[in-house]
Amino acid sequence: MVSQVLFEIYSIIYIKLHNNKKKKLHNKNLSKTKEKKMKSKYNVVIIYAIILIGLYSIKTEALSQNYYAKICPSVESIVRQAVKLKINQTFVTIPATLRLFFHDCVVSGCDASIMIQSTPYNKAEKDHPDNLSLAGDGFDTVIKAKAAVDAVPECKNKVSCADILTIATRDVVNLAGGPYYKVELGRFDGLTSTASSVNGKLPQPSDGLDRLNSIFASLGLTQADMVALSGAHTVGFSHCSRFSNRIYGFSANSSIDPTLNKQYAAQLQTACPQDVDPRIAIGMDPVTPNRFDNWYYADLKQGKGLFTSDQVLYTDTRTKPTVEKWATNIVDFYGAFSSAMLKLGRVGVKNANNGNIRIRCDAFN
Template sequence: MGGSYFRTTNLLSLFLGVILLLSGPASAQLRQNYYAKTCPDVENIVRRVVTAKFKQTFVTVPAVLRLFFHDCFVSGCDASVIIASTPGNTAEKDHPDNLSLAGDGFDTVIKAKAAVDAVPRCRNKVSCADILTMATRDVISLAGGPSYPVELGRLDGLSSTAASVNGNLPHPDFNLDQLNSMLAKRGLSQTDMIALSAAHTVGFSHCDKFSNRIYNFSGQNPVDPTLNKQYATQLQGMCPRKVDPRIAIDMDPTTPRKFDNAYYNNLVQGKGLFTSEQVLFTDRRSKNTVNTWSSDSKAFNAAFIQAMTKLGRVGVKTGKKKNIRFDCGRFN
C-alpha cells in the first residue's frame, strides 16, 4: 500500500475523531489505542489468532463479520450475542434469526480472548466486545478489504435474551424504507446502510432465504423480474425445489472469497441475491450510490470504514450495565 493510502487513513481518522466528539457520552469513551498502557500488544495478539483461524477456513471471515453485525444491531456492541443460553434464560444466539451464525465466529473470539488473557498484564483487561471489533477488522483485511484503525473501550453487557432480537435484524425481503428505518434508529444513514450491505460480498445463504424470488415471486412472475435471468436459472440449479435446508450458496457469485466492491457490480447486473440487496439498485434513491461504488473501490472503502466505525459506537455500555467478562460465553 502506498503513501496515499496512509494519508487517506490519517485524514479519515481525524474526521472520525471529530464525529466521536459529537456522538454522545457513551461512545465518547471509545478511542484508538485504548489499551496502550494496560495491554499494548492486544491488536497483534488478536490478529495472530484471527490469521490462524483464517488459514484453517475462509468461513472465519463471514462468520466473524456476521457476529459483529448481529451483536451491534440487537443491544449494541457488547458481545451479548456470544452468551450461551442457560436453563433459566434463552440467550440471543438461540433466537431463530441467529441460529445460522457460524460457529467459527464464536470460536475466533473465544480463542482470541484466551490468547489475550494468557498475557499476565492483559488478563481480564480487554472486553469480549472489543475483541470482536478487532477480529472483525482483521477478517475484512485478510479477505482483501480495507484495514482501518479501530476505536476501543467497549465493555461487555450484562443481558442477553432471545426476545431482544425480535424486530432488530434486517430481513432479506426488506425494502429501502424498512432498511433505512432500521439503520436510522442506530444513528446510521442510508449511505452507511448501502456500505454495510457490502458485507454480503463474502459468505453464504441458505436457499430458503431467497427461494421466493426464483419460484413463486408473484402470480404473473414466478421469477422476480429484477433478477438477472441467467443468474435466476443458475440459482434454480443450485437450489431446486424442496432442496435440503442445510444447502447454502455463495452470496457473491463473482468473487465470493474476496471482500471488494464487486458486490455493487453484481447489483448493477441484477445479481443481488436478496430483495433487500437488489432494491439498492432498483430504487432511484440509492441507485446512484451503487453505480458510483461499482466503479470506485476507494470511495467504497472510505464509506465502509466510516459506516463500520459508526456501527461500532452503537449501544456502548456504561455505568452499571457492563463489565469485562472472564469467559465470553457466560456472564461473570
C-alpha cells in the same frame, strides 16, 4: 487538560463565594436581598461547573484507539494472529465474524451479548430464530482470540469480548483484501442477553428500502452507511431458504422475481433445488465470493443481488447513484465502509456502570 481547567474554574468560584461571605461579616450595610442574589448567582455557576466536570468525566470513558496502550498494548496483534490461524482453518471465518459483529451491534449495542449461551432460565440472543443461521466459526473466532489475549499475563481478564469481536471483524475484512481501518476500543461486555430483545431489530432478506432506512436510522446511521455496510455481502453467504421465494413461485405471473437476472436465477435453481438440504449455503457474490471488494455493487447492476434487500439498492432511485458510484470506485467504497463500521461500532456501547469484562465470552461472570 479540560478537566483541570474546569476544576480550576470551580475552585475560583468557591474562593470568591467564600471571600464574599467573609466580606459580609464586615459589611453591616449589605442588604439581605443583594446577598441572596449574589449567592444565587454563584451557586448557579457552581452547578454548571459541576455538570461540565461530570460530562467530561463521562466523555473520558468513551471509545479510544489507544484504550489498551497501557493495559494490554499487544492486544490488536494478538487478536490478528488468532484470526489468521482461524482463517487458515476455514474461509467461513471471514463472513461469519463480520455477520456476528453486525448482529451483535444492531440488537442491544456492541456488547458481545450475542456470544452468551442460553440457560434453562434464559433464552439468549443467539437462539432467536433470526440468529440461528449465524455460523459457529464466528463465535469460535472470538473465543479463540479471547484465549490468546488472556494467555498474556498483563492482559488477562482486562480486554472485553466486545472489543475482541470489534478487532477481529476489522481483521477479517482486511485479511480478505478489504480496507484496514483504525478501531476504537474501550467497550465493556453487556450484562443481559435475551432472545426477545432481537424481535424486529434485524434486516430481513425481503426488506424494502424504507424498512432498511428505518432500521439503520434507529442506530444513528444514514442511508449511505446502510448501502456501504451492505457491501459486506461481497464475502457473505446465505442458506437457500433465505431467498428461495425469489426463484420458486414468486408470483402468479412469474415464478422468478423479475428483478433477478434470468441466467443468475437459473444458476441459483441448480445450486438450490426445491428439496435442497437446509444446511446448504451459497456465496452472495457470484464473481469474487472470497474477496472483499466492490463487485457486490457491480453484481447489483446486473440483477445479481441475492436478496430483495440487496437488489432494491439498485432498483430504487434513492440509492441507485451510490451503487453505480461504488461499482466503479473501490477507494470511495472502502472509505465509506470504514467510516460506517466505526459508526456502527459506537452503537449502544457499555461502560463500567452498565457492563463488565467477561471471564468467558459465552457466559456471564
